Amino acid sequence: MNRKRQVADEPLVVEEGSAEPGSAPRRGFLAGIGAVAAAGLALVAPLWSGVRVALDPLGRSSGEADLIPVAKLAAIPDDGIPHKFRVVTDRVDAWNTHRQLPVGAVYLRRSGDSVEALNVVCPHAGCFVNVAADRSRFVCPCHKSSFDLSGAVNDPASPSPRDMDTLDVEIRGDDVWVRFQNFLPGRAEKEPVA
Amino acid sequence: MTPQPPPGDSALSIPRLLDWLDHRTGYRRLLRLALVESIPGGAKWRYVWGSTLTFAIVVQFITGIALWAAYSPNAQGAWESVYYIENVMAGGWMLRGIHHYMAHATMVLLVLHLMQVVVAGAYKAPREVNFWFGVALLHLVLGLLLTGYLLPWDQKGYWATKVTTSIASITPLIGPALQEVLVGGPDYGHLTLTRFFALHAGILPGALIALIAAHVYLFRRHGVTTGGLRAQMDGSGPGDAVEGEEGGDPDAAPTRVSTGQFWPDQALRDAVACLAVMAAVLYLVIRSGGAPLGAPADASEPFAAARPEWYFMFLFQWLKYFPAGTEIIGALVIPGVVVTLVALMPFAGKWRLGHRFNLGFTGAVLAGIGLLTLQAYIQDGADPDFVAAHEAAEADAARAAELAAGPDGIPPTGALTLLRNDPLTQGPRLFAERCASCHSYDGHDGLGGELAEAPTAADLAGFASREWLAGLLDPDRVATPEYFGGTAFARGRMVRMVQSRLAGLDDAGRADLAKVVKALSAEAALPHQAEADEAERAEIAEGAELLSAEGIGCTECHEWRGTVERSLGPVLTGFGSREWLEAFIRDASHPRFYGERNDRMPAFGPDEILSEVEIGLLVGWLRGGGVGGHSVTAEGLELVRHAAQP
Numbered sequence: 001m002n003r004k005r006q007v008a009d010e011p012l013v014v015e016e017g018s019a020e021p022g023s024a025p026r027r028g029f030l031a032g033i034g035a036v037a038a039a040g041l042a043l044v045a046p047l048w049s050g051v052r053v054a055l056d057p058l059g060r061s062s063g064e065a066d067l068i069p070v071a072k073l074a075a076i077p078d079d080g081i082p083h084k085f086r087v088v089t090d091r092v093d094a095w096n097t098h099r100q101l102p103v104g105a106v107y108l109r110r111s112g113d114s115v116e117a118l119n120v121v122c123p124h125a126g127c128f129v130n131v132a133a134d135r136s137r138f139v140c141p142c143h144k145s146s147f148d149l150s151g152a153v154n155d156p157a158s159p160s161p162r163d164m165d166t167l168d169v170e171i172r173g174d175d176v177w178v179r180f181q182n183f184l185p186g187r188a189e190k191e192p193v194a
Numbered sequence: 195m196t197p198q199p200p201p202g203d204s205a206l207s208i209p210r211l212l213d214w215l216d217h218r219t220g221y222r223r224l225l226r227l228a229l230v231e232s233i234p235g236g237a238k239w240r241y242v243w244g245s246t247l248t249f250a251i252v253v254q255f256i257t258g259i260a261l262w263a264a265y266s267p268n269a270q271g272a273w274e275s276v277y278y279i280e281n282v283m284a285g286g287w288m289l290r291g292i293h294h295y296m297a298h299a300t301m302v303l304l305v306l307h308l309m310q311v312v313v314a315g316a317y318k319a320p321r322e323v324n325f326w327f328g329v330a331l332l333h334l335v336l337g338l339l340l341t342g343y344l345l346p347w348d349q350k351g352y353w354a355t356k357v358t359t360s361i362a363s364i365t366p367l368i369g370p371a372l373q374e375v376l377v378g379g380p381d382y383g384h385l386t387l388t389r390f391f392a393l394h395a396g397i398l399p400g401a402l403i404a405l406i407a408a409h410v411y412l413f414r415r416h417g418v419t420t421g422g423l424r425a426q427m428d429g430s431g432p433g434d435a436v437e438g439e440e441g442g443d444p445d446a447a448p449t450r451v452s453t454g455q456f457w458p459d460q461a462l463r464d465a466v467a468c469l470a471v472m473a474a475v476l477y478l479v480i481r482s483g484g485a486p487l488g489a490p491a492d493a494s495e496p497f498a499a500a501r502p503e504w505y506f507m508f509l510f511q512w513l514k515y516f517p518a519g520t521e522i523i524g525a526l527v528i529p530g531v532v533v534t535l536v537a538l539m540p541f542a543g544k545w546r547l548g549h550r551f552n553l554g555f556t557g558a559v560l561a562g563i564g565l566l567t568l569q570a571y572i573q574d575g576a577d578p579d580f581v582a583a584h585e586a587a588e589a590d591a592a593r594a595a596e597l598a599a600g601p602d603g604i605p606p607t608g609a610l611t612l613l614r615n616d617p618l619t620q621g622p623r624l625f626a627e628r629c630a631s632c633h634s635y636d637g638h639d640g641l642g643g644e645l646a647e648a649p650t651a652a653d654l655a656g657f658a659s660r661e662w663l664a665g666l667l668d669p670d671r672v673a674t675p676e677y678f679g680g681t682a683f684a685r686g687r688m689v690r691m692v693q694s695r696l697a698g699l700d701d702a703g704r705a706d707l708a709k710v711v712k713a714l715s716a717e718a719a720l721p722h723q724a725e726a727d728e729a730e731r732a733e734i735a736e737g738a739e740l741l742s743a744e745g746i747g748c749t750e751c752h753e754w755r756g757t758v759e760r761s762l763g764p765v766l767t768g769f770g771s772r773e774w775l776e777a778f779i780r781d782a783s784h785p786r787f788y789g790e791r792n793d794r795m796p797a798f799g800p801d802e803i804l805s806e807v808e809i810g811l812l813v814g815w816l817r818g819g820g821v822g823g824h825s826v827t828a829e830g831l832e833l834v835r836h837a838a839q840p
């Protein structure tokens with residue numbers, strides 16, 4: 001044990017010696033640069049790979065949103081009132097692939113044979129918008145944005161920067177297909193989440 | 195590590211051992227540096243706040259690491275593991291409770307600490323840098339609170355955090371990228387949890403340790419602030435290994451009037467204060483039996499009770515005042531300006547009235563925050579929709595926990611599967627969406643909401659129970675909106691029969707009718723009526739005979755046990771049973787039910803308005819029982835009833 005300690009102590013003494021006044025300052029400067037450069041270089045790979053992984057989601061686009069069958073036409077009462085339907089589809093969540101998972105919801109509003117679809121997510125900050133109790137409008141339970149039944153902002157005090165997000169609808173036979181997409185919150189334009 | 199006995203002395207003793215240790219480590223000097231600190235004016239109670247704050251953070255580390263050892267950050271495991279910690283693991287509720295309430299305590303202590311620093315002018319030279327460290331620490335703690343709120347992956351944390359990440363996305367230029375990196379993709383999922391967890395348990399605590407070390411070191415370098423009549427800055431945390439090297443610091447010397455010592459006078463006060471903080475936290479933990487856990491997060495399930503914890507409520511409320519296009523001002527610009535002004539306090543303090551300005555500014559900001567917080571709670575309290583949503587959230591949370599504790603446990607697909615297959619959870623929702631445009635349920639829409647229009651079909655609360663059937667066969671009630679009042683049957687044969695023939699029954703006839711009711715209701719085999727059905731088998735058997743008795747005569751129009759004179763109404767055999775009810779909902783126009791006399795009841799099955807699973811869930815709920823043979827506990831029923839109350 002004693003020997004070990006001595007061995008550990010020795011280089012320290014040597015180092016102190018090399019830095020003593022009188023040795024070339026230029027050499028010391030270069031050694032300093034060298035130390036910083038070597039240490040920095042040694043950290044490049046771990047930092048680079050760490051940052052790469054942290055930023056990995058940026059490179060991944062979920063691709064174009066597909067049309068998804070959401071409801072039967074007959075299931076939407078022809079009453080001009082928005083009705084809530086779950087969107088159930090396959091979903092890849094990192095390392096898992098889920099079959100038929102509820103991934104969100106839409107409001108479907110039918111008049112005759114035409115159907116309008118709105119994403120339930122509030123364009124302000126992402127809360128789930130409700131139909132008001134009297135079914136005359138939508139109201140967001142968070143910061144009280146108010147929308148008419150077509151999804152348009154109907155109260156200038158609403159914090160929502162845009163109308164509720166409409167989604168493409170296609171009616172194929174008895175089925176209502178919706179292009180289910182989420183959009184970036186908090187901005188006036190409708191920009192799909194990548 | 196056995197000490198090497200010095201030559202000539204083989205005796206081992208504790209002092210010798212410590213001497214050896216000190217020789218090898220120099221720990222005594224370190225200890226001295228940590229504990230020997232003169233406190234001008236002597237030890238004081240008002241110096242305890244910094245220590246309590248350090249203590250609170252130490253508690254968070256202890257409990258946090260213990261929680262870490264049981265927590266699983268993934269979308270199908272986070273809620274489940276937290277449920278397991280809270281409800282199954284020995285002492286888990288207390289561990290989570292302490293971590294939860296100590297987080298609240300940390301926030302309170304931080305604000306007190308900050309106020310004390312500002313009041314004492316302890317931000318002034320030479321303490322500017324330490325003040326900035328303090329401000330940075332405040333942000334780290336806020337970050338920890340924010341990231342911690344999502345980790346249980348319950349509805350509350352999920353929806354509240356969505357608001358937060360949405361706000362991150364409006365940051366100019368980098369907003370969308372920032373949101374994506376934070377969330378780990380376009381949608382919330384596994385990676386959102388792994389990232390928030392890495393922030394909560396790794397990055398932020400690491401930064402916190404480094405900053406606290408620097409903060410305490412600088413504090414020891416400068417000593418407590420002695421500001422004449424003013425209150426003074428608090429004492430330091432005891433024994434932080436980080437401090438020490440600069441014990442005999444030159445610029446600290448002038449401020450020190452050696453009149454008291456940290457050890458043991460101030461240390462005792464600090465320790466007592468820490469104990470008091472712990473006692474307060476334990477009181478909260480025991481009073482609430484742990485920390486709250488909502489229902490598991492579900493992107494497809496509305497959550498109208500999305501609110502942050504109280505310490506972020508002011509921001510939540512604040513955002514309401516920024517109409518379209520100005521959100522960025524409220525969410526980023528103004529908070530940024532406030533924080534910058536706080537950080538500039540040391541410079542403002544140099545100005546003649548600077549300290550007063552700083553005091554006024556801090557006071558105004560805190561008052562504003564207090565006011566906004568108060569307003570948020572007052573508005574929510576006065577909003578019946580919020581109150582109902584809050585109660586429904588609590589009922590869902592309790593139901594989720596009840597299902598998780600149920601005989602089947604939690605499947606690998608997560609607790610959401612349980613809720614999605616639970617009639618008591620899904621039934622009312624399906625009813626509200628698909629049935630409540632015509633039917634009511636105990637006068638409401640199934641979820642306790644008001645009906646948009648007057649119901650045009652029967653109220654289905656307690657369908658096929660004795661009470662419900664007794665009402666149906668009551669001449670005074672059959673034609674009310676509760677039963678056939680709103681339908682085409684209001685003037686139909688059934689109503690006429692009840693109002694004429696049954697109204698004319700004498701006492702004996704009415705007693706018979708009561709037995710008929712029991713017999714019919716027994717057909718449904720309702721779980722909550724099982725005891726009564728079992729106890730009154732004789733009467734039920736009698737009633738079954740009386741269905742065709744003269745004066746009652748159901749079998750004139752309804753088939754019963756294969757007999758009917760002329761089938762005009764629904765078959766009564768198996769009335770209200772699961773099979774009967776499912777078939778009825780599938781297609782009420784089937785000859786077994788109303789046939790072509792059906793009035794507006796959609797063919798939910800053939801038209802695929804409801805899936806088979808949904809019909810099963812709806813029927814399970816209407817009959818007050820579970821799917822797949824599990825009957826639901828009375829407690830569970832109570833919960834749903836409670837949730838359904840307006």
Ligand code: FES
Nearest residue numbers: 122124125140143
């Ligand atoms: S999230 Fe809807 S108003 Fe803020």
